[in-house]
Amino acid sequence: MSPHNKIDLEPPVLTHLLGLDGVPEPVITEILDTAENFLAVLERPIPKVPSLRGVTVANLFFENSTRTRISFELAEKRLSADTINFSTSGSSVAKGETLLDTVKNIEAMKVDVVVMRHWAAGSSKFLADRIDAKVVNAGDGTHEHPTQGLLDMLTIRRKLGALKGLKVLILGDIAHSRVARSNIFGLLNCGAEVKVCGPATLIPREAESLGVEVIPDLDEGLKWCNVVNVLRLQLERMSQGLIPSLRDYQRRYGLTRLRLEKAAKDIVVMHPGPMNRGVEIDSNVADGPWSVILSQVKHGVAVRMAALFLISGREKDEG
Amino acid sequence: MTTERTKACIIDRVGMERTLARLAAEIVERNRGAGNIALIGIRTRGAPLAHRLAKLISSLEGGKNIPVGILDITLYRDDYLISRKTPKVRATEIPFDIQDRAVVLVDDVLYTGRTVRAAIDAVLDYGRPDRIQLAVLVDRGGREMPVAGDFVGKKLVTSPGEEVRVHLEEVDGRDEVIIVELSSESA
Amino acid sequence: MSNFRINLQQTGWHCLTDERIAFIGARLIDPQINLDAVQDIIIESGRIAHIGKFPANWQGERIKAAGNIICPGFFDMHTHLREPGFEHKESVLSGCLAAAAGGFTGVACMPNTDPAIDTPGIVQFIRQQAEGQPVEVHPVAAVTKGRKGEVLSEMVELAECGVTAFSDDGSPVASAGLMRRAMEYAKMLKAVIIEHCEEPTLTANGVMHEGAFSTRLGLPGWPSVGEELAVQRNISLAGYTGGRLHIAHISTRAGAELVRRAKQEGMNITAEVTPQHLTLTCEMLTGYDSDFKVNPPLRETEDCEILLQALADGVIDCIATDHAPHTDDEKAVEFIRAPFGMLGLETALGVIYTKLVLSGKLSLTRFIDAMSVKPRQILNLPAATIAVGAPANLTIFDPNLKWTVDRNKMNSKSHNTPFHSWELTGRAVGVVNRGIVWMIKQALLCYPEQSEVSRPLFQMSASLRSA
Numbered sequence: 012m013s014p015h016n017k018i019d020l021e022p023p024v025l026t027h028l029l030g031l032d033g034v035p036e037p038v039i040t041e042i043l044d045t046a047e048n049f050l051a052v053l054e055r056p057i058p059k060v061p062s063l064r065g066v067t068v069a070n071l072f073f074e075n076s077t078r079t080r081i082s083f084e085l086a087e088k089r090l091s092a093d094t095i096n097f098s099t100s101g102s103s104v105a106k107g108e109t110l111l112d113t114v115k116n117i118e119a120m121k122v123d124v125v126v127m128r129h130w131a132a133g134s135s136k137f138l139a140d141r142i143d144a145k146v147v148n149a150g151d152g153t154h155e156h157p158t159q160g161l162l163d164m165l166t167i168r169r170k171l172g173a174l175k176g177l178k179v180l181i182l183g184d185i186a187h188s189r190v191a192r193s194n195i196f197g198l199l200n201c202g203a204e205v206k207v208c209g210p211a212t213l214i215p216r217e218a219e220s221l222g223v224e225v226i227p228d229l230d231e232g233l234k235w236c237n238v239v240n241v242l243r244l245q246l247e248r249m250s251q252g253l254i255p256s257l258r259d260y261q262r263r264y265g266l267t268r269l270r271l272e273k274a275a276k277d278i279v280v281m282h283p284g285p286m287n288r289g290v291e292i293d294s295n296v297a298d299g300p301w302s303v304i305l306s307q308v309k310h311g312v313a314v315r316m317a318a319l320f321l322i323s324g325r326e327k328d329e330g
Numbered sequence: 331m332t333t334e335r336t337k338a339c340i341i342d343r344v345g346m347e348r349t350l351a352r353l354a355a356e357i358v359e360r361n362r363g364a365g366n367i368a369l370i371g372i373r374t375r376g377a378p379l380a381h382r383l384a385k386l387i388s389s390l391e392g393g394k395n396i397p398v399g400i401l402d403i404t405l406y407r408d409d410y411l412i413s414r415k416t417p418k419v420r421a422t423e424i425p426f427d428i429q430d431r432a433v434v435l436v437d438d439v440l441y442t443g444r445t446v447r448a449a450i451d452a453v454l455d456y457g458r459p460d461r462i463q464l465a466v467l468v469d470r471g472g473r474e475m476p477v478a479g480d481f482v483g484k485k486l487v488t489s490p491g492e493e494v495r496v497h498l499e500e501v502d503g504r505d506e507v508i509i510v511e512l513s514s515e516s517a
Numbered sequence: 518m519s520n521f522r523i524n525l526q527q528t529g530w531h532c533l534t535d536e537r538i539a540f541i542g543a544r545l546i547d548p549q550i551n552l553d554a555v556q557d558i559i560i561e562s563g564r565i566a567h568i569g570k571f572p573a574n575w576q577g578e579r580i581k582a583a584g585n586i587i588c589p590g591f592f593d594m595h596t597h598l599r600e601p602g603f604e605h606k607e608s609v610l611s612g613c614l615a616a617a618a619g620g621f622t623g624v625a626c627m628p629n630t631d632p633a634i635d636t637p638g639i640v641q642f643i644r645q646q647a648e649g650q651p652v653e654v655h656p657v658a659a660v661t662k663g664r665k666g667e668v669l670s671e672m673v674e675l676a677e678c679g680v681t682a683f684s685d686d687g688s689p690v691a692s693a694g695l696m697r698r699a700m701e702y703a704k705m706l707k708a709v710i711i712e713h714c715e716e717p718t719l720t721a722n723g724v725m726h727e728g729a730f731s732t733r734l735g736l737p738g739w740p741s742v743g744e745e746l747a748v749q750r751n752i753s754l755a756g757y758t759g760g761r762l763h764i765a766h767i768s769t770r771a772g773a774e775l776v777r778r779a780k781q782e783g784m785n786i787t788a789e790v791t792p793q794h795l796t797l798t799c800e801m802l803t804g805y806d807s808d809f810k811v812n813p814p815l816r817e818t819e820d821c822e823i824l825l826q827a828l829a830d831g832v833i834d835c836i837a838t839d840h841a842p843h844t845d846d847e848k849a850v851e852f853i854r855a856p857f858g859m860l861g862l863e864t865a866l867g868v869i870y871t872k873l874v875l876s877g878k879l880s881l882t883r884f885i886d887a888m889s890v891k892p893r894q895i896l897n898l899p900a901a902t903i904a905v906g907a908p909a910n911l912t913i914f915d916p917n918l919k920w921t922v923d924r925n926k927m928n929s930k931s932h933n934t935p936f937h938s939w940e941l942t943g944r945a946v947g948v949v950n951r952g953i954v955w956m957i958k959q960a961l962l963c964y965p966e967q968s969e970v971s972r973p974l975f976q977m978s979a980s981l982r983s984a
């Protein structure tokens with residue numbers, strides 16, 4: 012088991028949410044169950060609870076991500092937490108301040124929880140080892156994006172029932188995707204089967220060491236799966252020489268209506284957004300009957316509320 | 331090592347039936363009929379009590395359907411951030427509009443009053459009821475907030491070393507209210 | 518020198534400057550002359566004056582050394598002393614202190630300083646800094662001016678000032694054409710080219726070994742093939758030019774196999790391996806601890822095993838530390854941003870002895886051969902031998918001394934050791950070189966009440982101070 016998260020099994024306790032690697036099924040289930048109740052809260056006339064009154068949450072975004080930041084902010088407000096936001100795309104770094112100094116400065120304003128998006132893998136673990144506040148990883152480089160993984164799992168669970176035994180295909184740039192990793196770890200820990208599909212240059216050489224099978228042919232993958240999670244293709248992969256062109260990528264790995272119809276079965280289509288329509292996913296798929304993409308967004312708020320709620324209720328280093 | 335010893339049985343099975351019947355009658359009387367009443371049971375044991383009271387009220391009122399909801403107050407607790415363990419969040423089910431209704435909160439034991447405070451806050455997030463009343467099986471004193479029961483099955487005076495345990499058929503397999511004595515002698 | 522002595526005393530060392538010193542009852546081992554015997558050894562005026570039974574009428578300081586091993590002084594042919602330019606990480610003096618604490622009597626320091634070691638002036642400057650220390654410092658000069666990989670440094674002039682090895686370490690010589698010319702030119706000077714074998718187009722951005730763990734951690738990988746290709750390129754060029762090639766810090770099984778094959782074909786190449794690549798694996802990076810970030814990166818268990826085999830049977834000639842100090846502030850950043858490198862001088866002996874010698878995987882004589890004999894041969898330096906009349910250049914270590922590595926108690930200016938909290942057996946208790954005998958107080962205090970033969974050392978030091 013990976014040491015990323017401090018976990019006590021009886022009862023399952025999560026002190027930080029740094030990733031889903033090594034997080035056992037009961038912990039994931041507790042988060043998802045709690046999220047279901049927050050979904051109900053979000054449906055009420057007053058979609059807000061006082062649970063985190065007096066808790067201050069800092070949203071630190073060292074990389075642009077409007078969606079994730081808004082989702083976290085809304086989750087915090089729905090829980091009555093106080094929030095502060097810090098966004099930079101390298102500005103304080105340019106001034107020579109280190110990540111640790113930046114965060115220590117913010118923590119000195121009496122912050123209880125730090126939600127951090129950062130471009131460097133391992134940066135949330137780095138923080139969790141060094142500050143007193145609890146840390147929620149909102150995406151660390153190409154490592155993990157646990158709340159995205161959880162919201163994807165909640166979406167699948169609500170759509171198809173239990174996760175155990177389900178077949179999930181993750182399609183696209185696996186090598187550089189934190190969404191892929193969190194999905195893989197979380198789904199496998201909950202007993203689902205996962206295969207990955209994409210061009211060989213975007214599949215890690217040792218992908219199978221994660222416990223997944225590589226399936227190079229998309230049609231075959233669609234024939235196999237219950238759910239396909241389509242990853243965003245970062246356009247910079249072209250300049251890095253990993254794919255020759257978007258067109259070339261789309262020909263073999265773009266999810267089209269034709270491919271889904273050829274598979275001739277019920278397949279749930281997910282995408283973490285933002286989408287490159289016409290590249291990794293066609294509009295008539297994204298907006299079609301297969302898609303649960305907008306429920307994913309709604310579930311994101313509930314899952315983040317659950318994660319923030321559950322880690323706030325625990326003393327750090329509680330035994 | 332905490333040991334506990336049953337000190338007394340306050341209400342037995344028959345006593346429970348009689349008490350609930352009286353509470354149902356009082357609720358109807360105070361609200362001048364059941365026309366506007368909705369019962370909301372506070373998890374865990376308030377829920378079955380609310381269902382039983384609803385059935386009793388309904389039979390008093392000629393089979394009229396009495397709406398029943400279930401409330402989980404975990405998200406409204408004032409000790410959430412300081413308690414050492416996290417209680418499980420469970421569903422709240424209020425499948426009716428509470429606007430302008432007479433909401434009767436139902437719980438098994440009234441003690442510090444903090445649960446009721448949280449429940450009132452929670453109910454208010456679902457709308458604006460005409461009034462909120464409180465029905466409890468046992469009031470054991472020891473209030474930490476200015477809260478009083480409108481309909482009380484039995485009033486007790488207990489000491490801090492004692493606990494009131496309500497057992498219900500639906501949850502525990504039997505109906506009774508007992509007082510247990512806790513002592514922290516080592517075995 | 519006085520500066521250095523104060524340093525050493527503060528950290529628990531004692532300097533014995535007596536003209537005549539005797540070590541009584543140590544096990545003397547010198548693989549070069551098949552010496553392995555418990556004998557007394559007497560040092561007078563910096564030379565070995567006597568080996569054998571202790572003469573009854575001899576006058577001088579006597580140190581009872583039973584249970585200790587005395588061997589030719591360890592030499593680390595791959596150290597980063599960081600001076601000039603990065604004195605906040607290490608200086609020549611602090612590096613000498615760390616080296617002596619680790620049992621080394623000599624080091625070769627790499628030229629990735631600022632400015633790079635590419636002129637005689639800088640070579641002389643570094644040597645001057647180490648004057649009067651028991652640790653000799655031999656600067657390795659840059660292959661190319663400023664280590665920029667563009668034009669050759671002035672090797673003739675550098676060789677005339679005593680440089681015997683050239684390297685752009687820190688980075689490889691990326692251009693094969695330039696490497697060919699470097700080997701040809703160095704061959705003319707009988708100098709060796711020490712190459713950091715890395716194919717940069719395959720390792721760009723890589724921060725750890727490419728494999729299962731880099732995949733799991735989402736960190737850019739530095740694949741084994743990036744070393745394999747570079748090793749092959751350099752072996753081919755050495756074969757073509759007849760130049761002397763030494764492969765630095767070899768880390769992969771494929772690299773080791775290429776060296777084995779080249780040697781079987783009779784090629785005159787040599788190679789070194791570090792303690793970390795023999796004992797640590799990429800699995801240890803799961804906590805994103807940048808003290809484990811090193812270039813070349815930590816590989817897999819199988820690599821460790823094959824490297825060890827190659828070291829044991831002589832395919833890999835020697836052990837070098839790649840001692841690379843960085844401050845805690847520099848290391849306490851995002852893993853991707855943290856500098857490569859780890860300390861090595863003070864832990865090499867203990868780590869190799871505990872993990873490889875005590876476990877029977879590496880013989881004691883081969884260990885001493887790889888720590889002191891081979892590095893001097895590769896660099897064309899005078900041998901250190903245990904023979905009457907030879908300069909006393911010795912390492913004294915206690916193979917039974919148990920100690921725990923503590924990153925906060927390093928003699929180096931920096932603390933970035935991956936071996937923090939390791940419990941080791943075997944530690945240097947002293948070094949002898951250039952007429953100086955340095956002993957670790959702590960270590961010798963483990964032998965109380967030996968007053969018949971020698972006085973406890975702390976008393977001796979008191980008498981030195983009053984004198």
Ligand SMILES: [Zn+2]
Nearest residue numbers: 686687713765
């Ligand atoms: Zn190097």
